Amino acid sequence: MRGIIGKLWLTNVFLVVLTLLILGIALGKLFENFYFSQRAEQLIRDGRQIAQLVVERQTQDWTLEEINLLSRFIDSNVMVVDRKGLVRACGGMMRMRPGMHLEQEEINHVLEGKTVISRGFHPRFDMPVLSVAVPIRAAGEVVGAVLLHTPVEPITQSINAIRRLILYAAAGAVLVATIISFFLSRQLSLPLLEMKRVALNMARGDFRGRIKIRAKDEIGTLGETLNFLSAKLEKNLRALSQEKEKLANILSSMTDGVITFDAEGKVILTNPVAEQLLDIKQENKEQLEKKYPEINAVLHRVLETNVSEETQIKVGEKIIALRMAPLRQEDGEIYGVVALLQDVTKEWQLERLRRDFVASVSHELRTPLTYLQGYAEAILDGLAETPQQQRKYLEIILEETLRLRRLVSELLDLSQLESGQINLNFSTFSLPQLVRRVTDKLKPVAEKQGIILKTDLPSDLPLVFSDEDRVEQVLINLLDNALQHTPTQGEITIKAEVLPEEIKISVADTGPGIPREELPLIWERFYKVDKARTRAGKGTGLGLAIVKNIVTALGGEVGVESEVGKGSVFSFTLPLRDPEQDK
Missing domain, CATH: 1.10.287.130 (Signal transduction histidine kinase, dimerisation/phosphotransfer (DHp) domain)
Structure with missing residues (x-):
């Protein structure tokens, strides 16, 4: 009964029962008053006729047989009294003898010329009775009174019979009303239940449901409104979802880290780059405050001053550029802060x-x-x-x-290589001959420095298709770099290795080696190792940058392996070319 059908049904049944109850009580009272008033009027008419009869006989004395006959005829107890309140005649159940005196209170009003009607318990009859007192007038004066008494039980029985009839009719009406009310409540509540189902589905995120409009009344209008709301919400949420996906894709594809904070300084959102730069996880955002107090210091300053701020922080071996800006509402109030993080270590x-x-x-x-x-x-x-x-x-x-x-x-x-303005002349040549020519040029320099220059080339090296002059320049730069870093009595070895689609040439030295953290930087222009590791500080730091640019232009790759105290191995690759393809 907690559902709307039960509530509507109970409400309707309650209203019907209440209405029938009030109507039954009113009808019962109405019939009761009607019957008693009819009986009282009848008694008044009978009393007036008896009073007229007394006046015509010019005597108030009646025999017992006459009074009893008259009482049976009008179905009432008849009593005639004079002006002094003395009983002149009495019949029926009262058993009062002539000459007995009535209480003055009983006949005061009637002796004043008024017709008196009363109903209630009468001690002389020991039961409820309906009493009527009619004055007897002679020559314009009240000379006595006729008192009529009739039991109310016959009237009450008739009224009770009518009340039972009303009760049975009301019970039948309640039963019929209950059945009709149930079906009407069900019919009225079906659209509401359908609206409830659609609303619950909307709350779960399903906006496909629609309400069938059965009528153009208020419920139908409500259904149309709910259908419109569902369609509008579906459209808006789809648009919001698309915007959210776009934002997520943008944040995920950004090369810079992004962190958003609320007005209380709590992390709301981080993108993968920010998590990687700061070494934090999405599910453990609170570790940011503990791990990076300098970020929190900048955050609180931005929240307090409402002014953007830029700085740099060090995270391990990385240098991170941090930019924070407040997020403002239309009224200027700050509702959050966005932070942009960029790895500027390389720069x-x-x-x-x-x-x-x-x-x-x-x-x-x-x-x-x-x-x-x-x-x-x-x-x-x-x-x-x-x-x-x-x-x-x-x-x-x-x-x-x-x-x-x-x-x-x-x-x-270097400028020409980086701008792409270098001219390359590809041709097929023998790599061993090129290596021999280069070593012949640099061997006097190596011998002067007390360095042994060796070659370790396979006898079956294939021909190479590339720019011979540029490859020679690469070898000279690598050997010159090795000569600068190799101490006296050290060794420099040139090796070659044939791979499936390319040939790998390497220059190994026995110099001091390069620290691991400097290896990614040695190919950059302007880079120069610690002068303490070079021979007399020679070199400009451009040789290896030129090597990388030339090899890249030739379609190869450069590489380096080094260990401090054990020397370094610089290598580069060149694509192979089958000589038959040149025919």
Whole structure:
């Protein structure tokens, strides 16, 4: 009975029962009053006729037989009294003898000329009776009264019979009303139950359900409104879902980390890049506050000042650029903060390398220029007195000039390689011949430094299809780099290995090696290892950058393996070309 059908049914039944109860009580009372009033009027008419009869007989004395006959005729107890309240005649059940005196209260009103009607328990009859007192008038004066008494039980029985009839009719009406009310309640509540089902499905996220409109009444209008609401919500939620997916895809595909905070500084959202940069997990966002207090410090300042802020933080070996900006509502109130994190470690390292390179190039340029200026001034000032001294000074000037030219050439080569303006001349050539030619050029330098230069090449190396001059430049740069870092009595070995689709050439030295953290940076331009590891600080830091750019342009890859104290192995690959394809 907790459902709407039961409630409607109970309400209707209650209203019907209440209505019938009130109606039954009212009808019972109405019939009761009607019967008693009819009987009272009848008694009044009978009493007036008896009073008229008394006046016509000119005597108030009646025989017992006459009174009893009259009582049976009108079905009432008849009593005649004079003005003094003395009984003149009495019949029926009252058993009062003539001459007995009635209480003055009983006949006061009737002796005043009024007709009196009363109903209630009468002690003389020992039962409820209906009493009527009619005055007897003679010559315009009240000379006595006629009192009529009749039991109310016959009237009550008739009224009770009518009440039972009303009760039976009401019970039947309640039964019929109950059945009709049940079906009407069910019919009225079906659309509401359908609306409930659709609303519950909407709450669960299913907006496909629609309500069948059966009528154009208020319930039908409500159903149409609910259908419109369902369609609108489905459309809006689909749009929100699409926007959410777009936002999630954007955040996931961003190369920068994103973190959003609420107005209380709690993490709401992080993208995978931010989780990776800060080494946190989506389900453990609270660890951010404990692990990175510097981020929380910036966050609280932004929340307090309502001003964006930028800074850099160090996370392990990484440098993270942190930018925080407040999120404002239309009224300007802050409801959160968005943080953008960017790994600038490489840029920071490159900037440091650039500064080091500028300092190194400045030094490299200043040193030969100083020599050139000094020895040129010495010659001009006549300090070189002998031809031998002049020749020596001129040789130094030439050597420094060649050094400057080499530095400028390397810068130009690197610039052309990085801009893609280099011209490549591919041809088929023998790699062993190229290696032998390069080692012949550099062997005197190696012997002068006390370094052993060796080759370890397979006898069945295939021909290589590439730019021979550029490959020679790569080998020279790698060997020059090895010569700078290999100590006296060290060894440099050139090796070659044939792979399925390429050939791998490597240059191994027995130098001091390179720390692991510096390996990713050695191919960058401007990079130069610690000068303490080089021979007399030679080199500009451009050789390996040129090697990488040339090899990449030739379609190969560079690589390096190194261990501090055990030397390094620099390698590069070149694609193979079948000589038959050139025919």
